[in-house]
Amino acid sequence: MGPDEQGSRDPVADYSWQRVVLGALLVLIVMGGLSFGYQMGVRLFSFWSAPGAFYGKLPGIVSASIPLSKLPGPPRTEEPSFVLDDANSQGMTGVDDPENERWCDIAGNFYSADFVRRFSYARPLNGRPVVRVRIQVRGATLAGRVEAQGLKPNFAYQLKLRGDYAARDNFETIGRLGRWRLPGHGTNYSDQDYENCAEKSRIEAYILFDFFVTDREGCAVRDFALDSSLHVIWNAGRQRAPDDENALVPAVVCAENPATYSVPKVRRSVEFLWAERETCRYRRGDESMRLPPGMYRARLALTEESFHATGNDGGHWGTVFEVPVQFEILAP
Known part of the structure; x- marks a missing residue:
């Protein structure tokens, strides 16, 4: 065997080896794609396939003359002052x-692993988090x-009135003015x-009527008055714009804290939310x-x-605080 022949490589063997490597890469790509596709498919399926899935998805079909956006409640205060106590x-x-909580702010900035480990709604650390509410018992x-x-x-929270199934009439009134969640x-x-569901006691009836955004310390104050029935909250700059710019609610995001x-x-960012x-x-x-007149x-x-x-870590509308309330709605 000559020197040229001794240093030569078998093209058939090289081709076979390349096919093995290429095949392995294709398998990895396909498996990764299937995994991603499965996760996305599960989320999309749960989002669209439930009974009544298109209900509320295309509100313009209900009435093109009714604006999609709505500015809820009284005017908002810029600087919170805390006056509520025991x-x-x-x-x-x-x-x-934990299965539904969101771990990034309204601008999509993710919280640190240490913050996620320490934070708990149910087990406050040094008295925080704490949420207090005062309602008018008659109005x-x-x-x-x-x-x-x-x-x-720098986080957005929905403010909801949820029905209590033990007070069935109130429960159904709230659901028929707002939304159902099976x-x-x-x-x-x-x-x-709702009518077709056999396990009505497991249904959530609620009116989403307002929202607020916390500051860099997780603090917020909101004076509220139920005057709206809302579907969801959007970020105008990162998702979709409203049909009325007067519905925009600006929020300054300060995400500089390494803890x-x-x-x-x-740099700070300004996000514009709308309902x-x-x-x-x-x-x-x-x-x-x-709400119709009566005791609730x-x-x-x-x-x-x-x-959405x-x-x-983007969350799925976890309800994290609640309190029982009783009040009376007076006739006009």
Whole structure:
């Protein structure tokens, strides 16, 4: 064998080896794609496939004359002042919901591993987080004030009135003015879905009527008055814009604290949030939502706004604080 022959390589062997490597790479790519596709498919399936899945998805179909966006409640205060205490308010009870909680702020900045490990709604550290609420026991609508300290920073919380199934009439009134949530991961259901469900006691009936955003310390104050029935909250710059710019609620995000954020940000950002109304509950665009006159027994709740996130830490509308309330709605 000559020197040229001795140093030569077998092209057939090289080709076979390349096919093995290429095949292995293709298997890895396909498996990775299947895993990602499966996760996305599960989320999309749960989002769309539940009974009544299209209910509320395309509100414009209900009435094109009713605006999609809605600015809820009274004017917002820029600087919070805390006046509630044990003597003039109720403390809300915190509940951890690890499967559904969100671990990034309204701008998508993720919290640090240490913050995630330490934070708990149910087990306050040094008295925080704490949420107090005071309501008017009698009036034309449900009104009051909520003060929060030590919640997740730069974070949006939905303010809800939830029905108590033990007070069945109140429960159904609230659901028919707001929304139903049946057991499972689906979120969009109609009145007929409620009627068809055999396990009505497992259904959540609620009116999402307002929201607030915490500051860099997780603090917020909101004076509220139920005048809206809402579907969800959106981020105009990162998701979709409202049909009325007057519905935008600006929020300054300060994410510079390395003890809170995995990747601290030097520059502040301004996010613009807006509320989508539950259009099918409205007859006119200028209508104010009101509960019918009567005595009510229900629960006031805070739910994390997850902005339809699909990532593992984006959340899925976990309800994390609530308190029982009783009040009377007076006739006009």
